Amino acid sequence: MTKALSPTSVPRYKQLAEIIRGAIEKGMLADNQALLSERELAESYSVSRETVRKALRFLEERGVVYSDHGRGTFVAPSIVRQMSRFIDSFTQDTEQRGGVPGQRILAIETVPASMGIAGLLAIAPGEPVTRVRRVRLIDNVPVGLNDGYYPLPRGIKLERSELEEAQSLYKLLAHKCGFAPAEAVENLQAALADSQDAELLGISQGDPILVCERIALSERREPIEYCLMKYVATYRYTTRVAKHSATN
Amino acid sequence: MTKALSPTSVPRYKQLAEIIRGAIEKGMLADNQALLSERELAESYSVSRETVRKALRFLEERGVVYSDHGRGTFVAPSIVRQMSRFIDSFTQDTEQRGGVPGQRILAIETVPASMGIAGLLAIAPGEPVTRVRRVRLIDNVPVGLNDGYYPLPRGIKLERSELEEAQSLYKLLAHKCGFAPAEAVENLQAALADSQDAELLGISQGDPILVCERIALSERREPIEYCLMKYVATYRYTTRVAKHSATN
DNA sequence: TAGTGGTCTAGACCACTCG
DNA sequence: GAGTGGTCTAGACCACTAG
Numbered sequence A, B: 001m002t003k004a005l006s007p008t009s010v011p012r013y014k015q016l017a018e019i020i021r022g023a024i025e026k027g028m029l030a031d032n033q034a035l036l037s038e039r040e041l042a043e044s045y046s047v048s049r050e051t052v053r054k055a056l057r058f059l060e061e062r063g064v065v066y067s068d069h070g071r072g073t074f075v076a077p078s079i080v081r082q083m084s085r086f087i088d089s090f091t092q093d094t095e096q097r098g099g100v101p102g103q104r105i106l107a108i109e110t111v112p113a114s115m116g117i118a119g120l121l122a123i124a125p126g127e128p129v130t131r132v133r134r135v136r137l138i139d140n141v142p143v144g145l146n147d148g149y150y151p152l153p154r155g156i157k158l159e160r161s162e163l164e165e166a167q168s169l170y171k172l173l174a175h176k177c178g179f180a181p182a183e184a185v186e187n188l189q190a191a192l193a194d195s196q197d198a199e200l201l202g203i204s205q206g207d208p209i210l211v212c213e214r215i216a217l218s219e220r221r222e223p224i225e226y227c228l229m230k231y232v233a234t235y236r237y238t239t240r241v242a243k244h245s246a247t248n
Numbered sequence C: 001t002a003g004t005g006g007t008c009t010a011g012a013c014c015a016c017t018c019g
Numbered sequence D: 001g002a003g004t005g006g007t008c009t010a011g012a013c014c015a016c017t018a019g
Helices: A012-025 A038-044 A049-061 A089-096 A115-121 A160-165 A169-177 A195-201 B012-025 B038-044 B049-061 B089-096 B115-121 B160-165 B169-177 B195-201
Strands: A065-068 A072-075 A101-112 A128-138 A141-150 A181-192 A208-218 A223-232 A237-242 B065-068 B072-075 B101-112 B128-138 B141-150 B181-192 B208-218 B223-232 B237-242
Touching: A012 A049, A038 A049, A049 A065, A089 A101, A101 A160, A115 A141, A115 A223, A141 A195, A160 A169, A181 A223, A181 B181, A181 B223, A195 A223, A208 B208, A223 B181, B012 B049, B038 B049, B049 B065, B089 B101, B101 B160, B115 B141, B115 B223, B141 B195, B160 B169, B181 B223, B195 B223
Parallel strands: none
Antiparallel strands: A065 A072, A101 A128, A128 A141, A141 A223, A181 A208, A181 B208, A181 B237, A208 A223, A208 B181, A237 B181, B065 B072, B101 B128, B128 B141, B141 B223, B181 B208, B208 B223
């Protein structure tokens, strides 16, 4: 069985990974079912075995498949496949969980960076940063409060109307100024809602909330976002933890 | 400059990765400083370039370095290096943050699995599972409450004295019955402490707590742990999020 | 243009699992 | 022992970045 991969600029291993991911998502393969062996896949798609392995490692990192030495490569259980976490997860996470994501923009403004914000964004205190405050909605119900700070290039202004129409702030910033987070660090803890949180989230003062701080970094690892997020107690933050015991 | 890698059974790419990680941890390389190029590293250590690349990808997954196409490979900023998350993180995380981890064992018992627990562990309701309840301490102060369920093999009994002496429950179980989590899924939300939580954690009823549920899976992706963890509000759960936008 | 990382190959051998 | 994934090589070419 020979299948040709398109000769576009997309690397072959990603094309192959998409084919395999597609087969899994369409339900053609059951949880924990074995895939073809690496050598069989290599022959089927006329690529080298190393290229097949690259595709499988790509999918394994994303929680789609897993390999076991001497046994084979298998479809990851759906509980794992659904738990992979992305940057800009709100829109995607919500859709994946079957909800309709929404937002209510509270303010978009340019403010001088406080010492705390400046330190986190590695800029000088007093430098102008763009601050975006929003209420996040799922099925039109408030679930989270976002307060984000962005050190945008000079001359870039964010308009309320743009953000209202955009699918996501990340996509809008990517389009406007090449904003491209490569990774982020997040920090979670529990707290109690103050009166303002409570009002905006439609809960009571003193209700429990999940506080998540995020610093997003560009490809060059320059801080490009600091965002403080407060979620109601019914909101679940999900993540997948790989083994990674430092040396393995 | 030629350096020989030991010919032990440890793969060369892991040996090289450890050398690079060691140099970074010893402070021999600054944040965002460029490493030698892949070709230079290959020659220095007498390995092929693909082996160097494997070492660098290994470190990149762990947040130690990052590569930028056409520019080079660089030391990840320390904020990222400190944020990598592991399974069995409590002991390691605490030590890394400069605290002394501790535990107070509340109970070790064998109980029949409830329907909820049985579903999560993929066993039959009523099957015996080992339940371990502990208070987690940092510098002798309670910070978390763990309630873990383990479907241990028949004939394996966990003794209180064993766990008191062991460095960690995971290490003890690994030694006793080959317990080896390959990955885990975690689920976080905010809640309020009830009277029992409050007493065990040394806080007040109604104080905010961070509730974290974890299901750990073996290499074959069989559930081998369900653990419910409750942390005081000062405890911070940290994690690193890679880009992973599904197709990139 | 020179140097960097990214992709890809064909082949080899090792380590592990299972019947 | 047969089949699987894991490691490793030597070389090639492409894509990107920078001075």
